[in-house]
Amino acid sequence: MSKTWFITGTSSGFGLLLTRRLLERGDRVAATLRRPEVLDGLRAEHGDRLWVRRLDVTDTTEVRAVVDAAFAELGTVDVVVNNAGYAVFAAVEEATDEQVRQVVDTNLIGSISVIRAALPHLRAQGHGRVLQISTAGGQTTYPNFGYYHASKWGIEGFCQTAAQEIAPFGIGLTIVEPGASPTGFGAALATAPIMPEYDAGPAGDVRRAIANGDFPLANDPEKIAGAIVDLVDSGEVPLRLPLGPDTYQDVRASLVARLEEHDAHRETALSVARDEFATR
Template structure:
């Protein structure tokens, strides 16, 4: 059974790979991007099964317009993929206010806008699936990515809440967590002038690993795209979809460490609870 998809950030990376694979299997795709001309080469082959629009998720009016027009043109949308993303690679003091604003606007607020714009349509049609592209860095951290992590941890908390709220409407939501993958995203990271105070520490170590090519990218982008499609085709929507050997290892280590720390503070946590009066007064 063919599906209709609405995807943000389709000019490159996972968005482009998803669009190609879905069209090739016979689905319809509403492909949106800041540069929609990047997918126009697909129109000659797939015709009106490809619908495209310019969309900068930082612009709430543009988000609403693109979502409304896609549903109007296609009649129904089965899967919404929030894929548009932006990253800043800098230590906490190196990034500018504008760089911080853009990463939060795109990854957190932009994703929220798309979900909010799509939900009235999905509720009316009585079904749908949302795939929110996050990262292993939505549950773990790496030096020099603090603002990227802030946006991804934020969208994961938002989506985990929303998944509970929209389940009664027949709408599923899955947070997709790819690991480090050669999609070209690293080359598009915003950077800032390096401060020597941070260059000698973990932030500098991560910067040098990327520059020297020793920061591993162990995952296959084609396989990740297919895993996302397979998940959306499934009958039930998992809350999270970890994708990558590094994702599994790093997130598991992070969760294990956090649980151990929580347990270490068990007595302190319980000590501040209001104690019931044994006399019932």
């Protein structure tokens, strides 16, 4: 049975790959992006199965209006995909205030706004899926991506909470964590003037590794898009879906290291309990 998908950030990357794949198999797609003309070719090819609207997810009022219109005009939306994203590649002191705000407004507040706008409709229809596109950087970190990580760790925390709250309404939520892939996202990264104080340390090491081609893009974007569609078709609703060997390995190493550090402070943690709650 065909499905109707609402996808943000469909001008490129995973958003565009998903849109093409879904249309080719006969699904309907409500595609949103800041430059609707990018999808003119697909709209001519697929007709009314492709619903296109301009959307800047940092505009909360516009988010509500576009989400409301999608449900009103399409009747139902089965899957909401939060894919729009923005990142600045810079050390913590190098980024401008405007860049920091743009990352948070797009990746965190924008994603929250889309979910909040969709939930009343999903509850009313009694079913639906939310797919939050995150990254390995939603659970681990790399130098120069501090503000991107701040937004992705933030949205993962929000989604983990929301998933518990919306499950009774028949709404599933999965955080999708793709690894490094040649989608053009890297070329679109905002940058800032390099400070020599940071260039001599880990931030500079990562910059040079990327410039030298030592930071591999090991994942196939088409396979990632296919895995996302397959997950929805399977009916399974994991909280998180790691995609890519780098995601699997880096996130696992981060979780193990965090657990080891956590356990190392067990006695201190327990020592501050009030006497009547002390562990014996």
